[in-house]
Amino acid sequence: MSGHPSSLQLPGPDRLQPGRFALTTIFAGLSVLGIIFSLVGALVNPTQFAYSWFYAFYFFFTIAIGCFFWTMLHYACDSEWSVVVRRTWETILGLLPLFFVLFIPIGFIPELRQVLWQWMQPIHATDHELTLRSGYLNFPFFYIRVLVYFGYFIIAGRWYWKNSVRQDTDGDPRRTRRMHDHSYLALVIFGVLETFFGFDWLMGLYWRWSSSLFGVYNFAVCVQASLAATIIIIAILRSGGHLKMLTYEHFYLMGKLLFGFTIFWAYIAFGQFLLIWFANIPEETIFYNDHNRGLWKYLSYIIIVGKFMFPAIYLLSQDNKKSLRALTAIAVWILIMHGVELYWFIMPYAHQNSIIPSWQDFVTLITVGSILGLAFIRTAARASLFPTRDPRLVECLNVTN
Amino acid sequence: MADNSLLPAEPAHTSVERHDDPPEYAQARQELIREPYVTNNRSAAWVGDHIASVVQNPAPLWWWIAVSVAGGVASLTGIGLIYLITTGVGVWGENNSANWAWDITNFVFWIGIGHAGTMIAAILYLTRQKWASGINRAAEAMTIFAVMCAGIYPAVHVGRVWFAWYLAPIPNANAIWPNFRSPLLWDVFAVSTYLSVSIMFWYVGLIPDAAAMRDRVKNKIGKYFYAVLCLGWRGSGRQWANYEFCYLMLAGIATLLVITTCTVVSSDFSTSVIPGWHGTIFIPYFGVGAIYGGFCMLIILLVPIRQYYKLQDLVTLRHIDMCCRYTLLMGLFVAYIYGMEFFIAYYGGSPNERYTFYDRIRGPYWLTWYVMMFCNCVVPQLFWMKSVRRNPWLAFGIVLFPSVGMWLERFVIIVSSVHRDFLPSSWGMFYPTWIDIITFTGTFGVFFLMYLLFVRFIPVIAISEVRSVLPEANPHAAMYHKESSTGASHE
Numbered sequence: 001m002s003g004h005p006s007s008l009q010l011p012g013p014d015r016l017q018p019g020r021f022a023l024t025t026i027f028a029g030l031s032v033l034g035i036i037f038s039l040v041g042a043l044v045n046p047t048q049f050a051y052s053w054f055y056a057f058y059f060f061f062t063i064a065i066g067c068f069f070w071t072m073l074h075y076a077c078d079s080e081w082s083v084v085v086r087r088t089w090e091t092i093l094g095l096l097p098l099f100f101v102l103f104i105p106i107g108f109i110p111e112l113r114q115v116l117w118q119w120m121q122p123i124h125a126t127d128h129e130l131t132l133r134s135g136y137l138n139f140p141f142f143y144i145r146v147l148v149y150f151g152y153f154i155i156a157g158r159w160y161w162k163n164s165v166r167q168d169t170d171g172d173p174r175r176t177r178r179m180h181d182h183s184y185l186a187l188v189i190f191g192v193l194e195t196f197f198g199f200d201w202l203m204g205l206y207w208r209w210s211s212s213l214f215g216v217y218n219f220a221v222c223v224q225a226s227l228a229a230t231i232i233i234i235a236i237l238r239s240g241g242h243l244k245m246l247t248y249e250h251f252y253l254m255g256k257l258l259f260g261f262t263i264f265w266a267y268i269a270f271g272q273f274l275l276i277w278f279a280n281i282p283e284e285t286i287f288y289n290d291h292n293r294g295l296w297k298y299l300s301y302i303i304i305v306g307k308f309m310f311p312a313i314y315l316l317s318q319d320n321k322k323s324l325r326a327l328t329a330i331a332v333w334i335l336i337m338h339g340v341e342l343y344w345f346i347m348p349y350a351h352q353n354s355i356i357p358s359w360q361d362f363v364t365l366i367t368v369g370s371i372l373g374l375a376f377i378r379t380a381a382r383a384s385l386f387p388t389r390d391p392r393l394v395e396c397l398n399v400t401n
Numbered sequence: 402m403a404d405n406s407l408l409p410a411e412p413a414h415t416s417v418e419r420h421d422d423p424p425e426y427a428q429a430r431q432e433l434i435r436e437p438y439v440t441n442n443r444s445a446a447w448v449g450d451h452i453a454s455v456v457q458n459p460a461p462l463w464w465w466i467a468v469s470v471a472g473g474v475a476s477l478t479g480i481g482l483i484y485l486i487t488t489g490v491g492v493w494g495e496n497n498s499a500n501w502a503w504d505i506t507n508f509v510f511w512i513g514i515g516h517a518g519t520m521i522a523a524i525l526y527l528t529r530q531k532w533a534s535g536i537n538r539a540a541e542a543m544t545i546f547a548v549m550c551a552g553i554y555p556a557v558h559v560g561r562v563w564f565a566w567y568l569a570p571i572p573n574a575n576a577i578w579p580n581f582r583s584p585l586l587w588d589v590f591a592v593s594t595y596l597s598v599s600i601m602f603w604y605v606g607l608i609p610d611a612a613a614m615r616d617r618v619k620n621k622i623g624k625y626f627y628a629v630l631c632l633g634w635r636g637s638g639r640q641w642a643n644y645e646f647c648y649l650m651l652a653g654i655a656t657l658l659v660i661t662t663c664t665v666v667s668s669d670f671s672t673s674v675i676p677g678w679h680g681t682i683f684i685p686y687f688g689v690g691a692i693y694g695g696f697c698m699l700i701i702l703l704v705p706i707r708q709y710y711k712l713q714d715l716v717t718l719r720h721i722d723m724c725c726r727y728t729l730l731m732g733l734f735v736a737y738i739y740g741m742e743f744f745i746a747y748y749g750g751s752p753n754e755r756y757t758f759y760d761r762i763r764g765p766y767w768l769t770w771y772v773m774m775f776c777n778c779v780v781p782q783l784f785w786m787k788s789v790r791r792n793p794w795l796a797f798g799i800v801l802f803p804s805v806g807m808w809l810e811r812f813v814i815i816v817s818s819v820h821r822d823f824l825p826s827s828w829g830m831f832y833p834t835w836i837d838i839i840t841f842t843g844t845f846g847v848f849f850l851m852y853l854l855f856v857r858f859i860p861v862i863a864i865s866e867v868r869s870v871l872p873e874a875n876p877h878a879a880m881y882h883k884e885s886s887t888g889a890s891h892e
Contacts, residue, residue: 132750171419173429184785188733195741199748212745213681215737271664271684278672279679283751391418391433401529 010393011245013168013384018377021240027374034367041360042105042112050115051350052360054106056368058201059225059342061099062218065194066226067092068153069219071160072190075176075183081253083396084246084386088233089226090164093157094379095372100150102368107146117200119207129208137207142200149197156186164387171389194219205349209287213272220265225338227258231331233376235324242385248322249399255321256401258331262315266308291344294354299344307337339365438532438870440714445868448715452860452867453617455710460857463709471850478843481836482557490560492836499820499831504554506811507841509666510694511551511848512592513687513807516663517695518544519599520688521727522606523655526648534866535720538610539706540699541603542859546851547698548596550844555588584669591665598658602651608634608644609865663688670814676757677818682741689738693731693777694807697800700724702852704797706861715862718791725790728800732781735810739778757818765830766817769809776806 018024042049067089074082074089106112114120119137124130130137160179167175195215203214211217231254237243276284292300311330320326347355387393418430439448485492495502518540525533556565568589571577579586611631618624634640664684671683680686700721707716746758761770780802783789790796821828855861868874 129750133748136748171422171426173426173433177429177432191733191737195737208750210745210749211681212741213684215741216682216685267660267664268684272681275668275671275679275681275684278668279674281674281679283749391430 010388010397011386013388014242014386016237016240016242016377016381016385018381021377023236023373024377027370027377030366030370031374034363034370037363038360038367041363045358045360046111047115048350048358048360049364050106050112051346052358052364053112053368054116054201055342055346055361056364057099057102057106058346059339059365060102060368060372062222062338062342063226063229064092064096064099065153065190065197066222066224067230068157069187069190069194069223070226070230071157072183072186075160075180076187078180078392080392080395081250081399081401083390083392084243085230085234085250085254086390087164087380087383087386088230088237090157090161091376091380091383093153094161095375096150096154096157098372098375100154102371103146103150117204117207119204133207137204145196145200149193152189152193156189164390165383167390168384168388173391176391191215191219194222202345205346206287206290209284211272211276211284211287213268217268217272220261220268221338221341224258224261224265225335227254227261228331228334228338230254231258231327232335235328235331237385238324245386245397246324247399248324249401251324251327252318252322253399253401255315255327258327258334259312259315259321262308262311262334266312269308290352291348293348293352296344296348296355299340299355303337303341303344307334307341311337436717436719437872438535438717438719439867440717443714443871445871445873448867448871449613449864451712452715452862452864453614455712455856455861456614456858457618461709464853464857468850468853471846471853474846475843475850476846477839478553478847481840481843482553484836485557485840486562490558492834494832494834494837496829496831498822498827498829499816501819502816502831503833503837503841504558505669506808506815507844508551508554508588509687509811509815510808511547511554511844512662512666513691513694513811514698515544515547515551515599516595516659516688516691517693517698518542518547519595519602519655520659520663520692521695521699523602523652523659526652527656531870532720532723534870535716535862536699536703536724537866538603538606538859538863539703539861540695541599541606542852542855542861543695543698543702544599545596545603546848546855548592548599549851550848552592552596553844555585555592584672587665588669591662595658595662598651598655602648602655605644605648605651606863606866607859608632609636610860610863612636613864614860660688663691675818675822676746676751676754677742677761677814680742680745682738682745686738689731689734690807690810693728693735693803696724696728696731697804697807700728700796700800701804704793706856708793710856710861712862715867718793721793721796722787722790725784725796725799728803729781729784732777732784732803736778739774753823757821760821761813761817764817764821766813766820769813770817773806773809773813776802777810780806 038049038053041052070082071086071089071093073079074086106116110120118124119130119133120139135141163175163179166172195218198215198218199210202218203210231251234243234246238246273288276288290296311334314320314330320330343361347361390396443451493503495504521540522533522537522544526537555568556562559565559568567577567579568586569579570590571579608631611627612634615624615627615631618627664687667683667687670678671680673679703716703724704721707713743758746754761767780799783799784796789799816831820831
């Protein structure tokens with residue numbers, strides 16, 4: 001970008017028109033078909049449905065929560081580079097009420113929820129191990145927490161999305177200041193809530209096992225996946241002729257962050273494993289025993305190579321980070337690996353001795369993905385695809401690193 | 402149909418600021434303008450002259466007083482060590498259940514501060530935090546001296562110090578057979594590697610400034626000293642290109658290394674099965690604690706130096722503000738970690754684990770836990786207020802609390818976890834002896850003495866790096882920053 005920034009011609013609002021976006025129809029069709037097939041699955045094999053639906057839900061929920069973190073981080077750091085990317089995150093925050101709806105089948109239907117979180121089964125009511133934890137693992141408190149998680153993320157996410165979109169019209173810089181001021185507390189609350197929903201839903205799949213690092217691990221999963229998803233969404237929007245003002249500087253920045261958080265994920269995931277393996281306490285090692293039985297062991301190896309080694313080496317190259325095509329390729333790969341990791345985490349509880357993929361795994365993933373994809377397009381269409389009057393927009397367009 | 406009512410209808414424009422903006426926007430716009438890294442419109446020449454003057458001018462009286470006091474305090478460590486070596490480790494307060502106590506508490510305390518300096522400098526450099534140019538030299542120097550203080554403890558605690566060389570990575574072919582499964586060896590390997598890389602990182606950053614000093618100093622010995630130090634630096638474009646690439650590489654290596662070293666130090670504890678030590682949260686625990694203690698120490702060092710050497714335009718209120726923010730952030734992280742430890746002790750259901758944490762708050766060492774919580778988790782909350790963060794001496798006073806708190810944290814982790822072990826008949830208490838106390842007190846003298854010498858002979862702020870963030874170095878970016886002359890940070 002040459003010349004003084006004030007001479008820059010700022011781009012006007014960038015609208016997404018759902019009617020002219022091919023994915024709209026595809027997502028709509030898949031949503032309808034997916035819901036029908038999911039219902040069939042729930043009737044035919046409810047146990048498998050519970051796991052498959054939870055898997056699909058958690059796959060996308062981690063991405064949405066990661067986007068919450070990125071938005072808050074943007075405001076807290078008062079950063080300039082992410083202004084044009086931010087609307088994508090905010091749009092995803094606008095989908096959080098839908099996540100609550102998607103949680104209802106597994107969270108509120110007794111037959112399904114007790115498949116996932118076995119401490120809810122009446123048979124365990126008198127289990128001594130459970131009574132030791134009953135101050136935390138009990139129905140009322142579980143649902144209070146569920147409401148707090150969704151309530152906070154929905155309200156805060158919506159508030160940020162609204163303020164940002166309204167700024168497109170009034171250009172009020174006080175909104176930026178206000179969002180900046182609230183972001184610090186939002187990050188603190190985010191840290192606590194993402195830890196506990198990780199405990200409740202993911203770690204809670206086997207309630208006898210616990211790890212004090214699990215909240216950080218859950219965070220690492222969310223952040224890496226959400227950044228990969230952001231890159232993919234931007235690539236799709238650009239292929240449709242949008243967000244053309246992003247330069248290789250922006251891709252480079254996202255590539256560097258993706259590299260950093262890939263290493264961070266590996267550090268946390270490996271550290272957790274190392275300490276448990278080294279101390280060799282049966283109550284702790286049982287988790288890794290269960291997840292390395294039979295064919296599951298090979299999935300562990302795939303995760304080590306696929307989610308850490310390969311992306312880390314690939315992203316070392318500056319060229320791969322600066323090219324959107326190359327960056328998107330690795331983002332897709334990382335997102336696939338995110339799916340593999342969650343599959344490795346969740347499904348051994350459904351099929352202990354071997355990997356037995358079910359058609360429901362794919363159907364639920366496509367269903368939830370299509371519903372969210374459609375909602376994303378409709379929410380994105382309600383405003384410009386980037387904040388047109390953000391006070392840091394000029395800096396963002398001129399960013400160098 | 403989607404609701405398009407929120408879409409603005411304006412055409413393309415050149416600025417987000419409009420001529421018809423209401424007047425109430427003006428203040429927010431003013432607040433959004435970035436502050437300068439160097440205040441009062443200082444030129445590149447002034448930056449060089451002013452930083453060099455700290456070294457070139459005769460040492461002020463306060464420096465001589467401070468050196469004398471620090472030297473006197475440092476001698477306490479010398480006395481403590483001589484007495485220890487000539488008598489034996491029995492002069493320390495360790496006993497049968499608390500067989501890890503004072504010495505490793507002090508080791509972890511100093512190594513934490515040691516980790517922080519390089520971590521601050523390298524990570525902030527990698528993440529392009531330009532404000533850090535004003536503090537990174539001071540932070541890196543802090544690393545080296547703190548690691549030296551830390552290194553005293555593993556070396557002398559072995560009892561017969563003349564056998565300490567067994568800890569060196571001697572090939573097994575020499576039949577010395579170091580025990581590679583011992584955490585003591587991990588520490589020696591990790592810390593010695595870390596010290597080497599930290600010195601290298603610090604030294605490489607110093608080269609252009611050493612050359613600047615070579616060209617400035619008049620006396621022959623000084624000229625010779627800086628000429629050797631700068632490795633024949635001439636400042637050509639080619640040298641700069643190689644230098645910057647090298648520095649970037651070292652920053653990357655140092656970042657990985659510092660995180661690894663923190664983790665190795667924490668694994669001294671966490672790989673065990675001792676309740677209170679074995680927790681997976683220990684993976685990031687010591688790194689977070691290190692940065693926390695490090696930022697506190699950095700504020701303690703910077704506030705007097707900027708005041709007495711009149712460096713307020715270079716280490717501005719913004720720098721102090723940023724350091725306070727990081728201190729607050731790290732304070733929140735350690736609070737999170739304390740919370741997780743307690744929660745998992747409860748949730749895990751292990752009676753031993755539960756008792757250890759109960760003992761921390763209700764056992765004989767309860768006071769250390771409460772003081773630690775107050776210092777580390779309560780006091781830093783004052784940094785939520787901008788007026789506090791921008792008051793250097795108030796910030797100085799506040800960070801003294803977490804500095805004490807971080808020492809107590811290590812004491813709580815170590816002593817309160819082992820003084821009551823699995824066998825109640827062997828339960829006991831640890832009390833430090835006077836040798837313990839003077840040896841530790843003296844390390845502060847060692848640290849500050851070396852730091853004062855550093856300030857006297859090496860430019861305390863990286864001249865070349867500060868120059869690179871001046872508006873002169875990047876005129877196109879000037880419009881985002883407040884006019885330096887209006888920068889309000891001059892006290």
